[in-house]
Amino acid sequence: MRKVVLVTGASSGIGLALCKRLLAEESELHLCLACRNMGKAEGARAALLASHPTAEVTIVQADVSSMRSVIRAAQELKQRFQRLDYVYLNAGIMPNPQLNIRALFSGLFSRKVIHMFSTAEGLLTQHDRVTADGLQEVFETNVFGHFILIRELEPLLCHGDSPSRLIWTSSRNARRSNFSPEDIQHRKGQEPYSSSKYATDLLNVALNRNFNQQGLYSSVVCPGTVLTNLTYGILPPFVWTLLLPVIWLLRFFANAFTLTPYNGAEALVWLFRQKPESLDPLTKYLSATTGFGNNYVTVQKMDVDEDTAEKFYQNLLELEKHVRVTLQKAGPQKIVFRPLQVCVRVRLLIRKDC
Template identity: 65%
Template sequence: MINSRALYGFPFSGIGLALCERLLSRGSRSLRLCLACRNMRRAEAARSVLLTSHPAAQVDLLHMDTSSVSSVMRAAQEFRRRHDRLDYLYLNAGIMPNPQLNVTAFFKGLFSSKIITMFSTGVGILTQKDGVTSDSLSEVFATNLFGHFLLIRELEPLLCRAGQTSQLIWTSSSNAHRSAFNLEDIQHEGGTQPYSSSKYASDLLSLALNTHYNKQGLYSSVICPGFVMTNLTYNILPSFPAFLWTLLMPVFFLIRIIANTFTLTPQNGTEALFWLFKQKPESLDPYAKYHSLASGLVNSYTQPRKMDIDLETSEFLYERLLQLESEVRQKLTEQPKDAHRHPAGSE
């Protein structure tokens, strides 16, 4: 691995798989992918698809569930055992469990000037019912944010090596809103928008990581894929008949003429992820979220937009995450080792 690049991410399907396809299409012989996945059957399927189109590709698999502290710890330990460097860490795992649709607000939005904002952000029409993990953490917070934070901390020796520049790339969302986030309740236990809260927290954390790690050669960036038709999108309306999604697609393409956030396809949604792969990370703006956008002519491009974040809030969040990390590590040392053989959600 000394002369090769290790790329670590969470590609099951959709945007993740499309990103891997684009990266391998660059033709770089030194590129090595490591797909960290919760569902290993889907991981094997993704690997098979990639090797079918790129037979010479180096694609490794790693079992990891970001909602489980012990799973993240084991996965990081296994990665360190296999590899001696890590250049790009794509932080793409995310869930939006039990989305609840405000039907009245939805149909009102269809016939109003807010239709574009409604579809691209879910503002005003979506709430979620969160769960609790086996580590007694809020499920969305653990999966979308804290598991990633622990992974970064565990892989710090590989990410912060002398003479090496490494990059963290977070998949955020246009649904990341300051109004959904509360420093006094970072796990969003008292709210109904845990997804929005977790994505806004990832925006804040990215800024804090740049503050603490840039001098060690580690840089963090945030992207937004736009409105992409993936399993996560379909699950927002689980009872919505498939044929209605099909009927809506022409409408979505028409909306894209005036709303470039409607990227719609996974390929277009990866534009900012792929663009960042080609940039010098030290030249990027830590306060910018890099958006994948698409024109009406299906030309995709990347555009930076300032995030609604500030350094003081990001530092508070970072300190609270460090404190929580210390607490969960202490709990792990106090529990029997065999209690962590089957993390919640593993398959």
């Protein structure tokens, strides 16, 4: 029986590179591309089938910044499949990133230059916005849309036959200092991307705590510093031309500069081969590349604790109820809301200050 793998954000960048590498690992997969832009998705599908004609590659339209789109996509997936073996939660955004030129040049001549380029800490400013669902766009796209997708797909993930896997694209820039339990959408802060990635790490821990007994396992990955359309859009082309020699040189001093989507997908592909029971839910798996271009995987202990993760999970459940009620009241669109069932009984929190 073919393994079924769902990848969000699969039409370009790391998502597309991941799909190519997964088919190189196991060409008999059923690979489902969950993409917002169907034109790009069709192009990606054609390219994948051209190099792997025995594979089964399908498409589902899914915009994780829209709850209606997520629910509609999940309904379609439940009609197509009886189970999902892997779900790569890869789609994400960094909104309108702009470079802090002063921070860049001061950092170039400091001891923090490698750390600065590895994490982009202090380099970028972002301007978040509110979506049609009334949520912060970065939070909804990077975290909440995927959370709703998982909730909707529980019957395909918690089936009890063999383990199913959730694999999140997180970041080295996921920082506790940029996340507030009282402001999980990061409405007031200046680092929505970092906050959303730390929220991803928290959700990963909570999902393992609540669902491992039902055969659902979650892991988080950092692809490293990858040059994609997003990063190329931050600076004018001539600036990248000037910076690239410096970046290539830094690879000999830090392993985070994976640079290409192919290299960035290393840890994502590595997790495809691992037995989930052997993985540490508090560990982040990092794609790494040597100065000479050799890829490998390293690990990092996440700066999270289970109590905070469980509180965050409970907050997401409450937000989910609110959003679903709002959608139902919003007007006539043919979306069927099924009664949600949690795979295991959610632990009650003793503290009520969340």
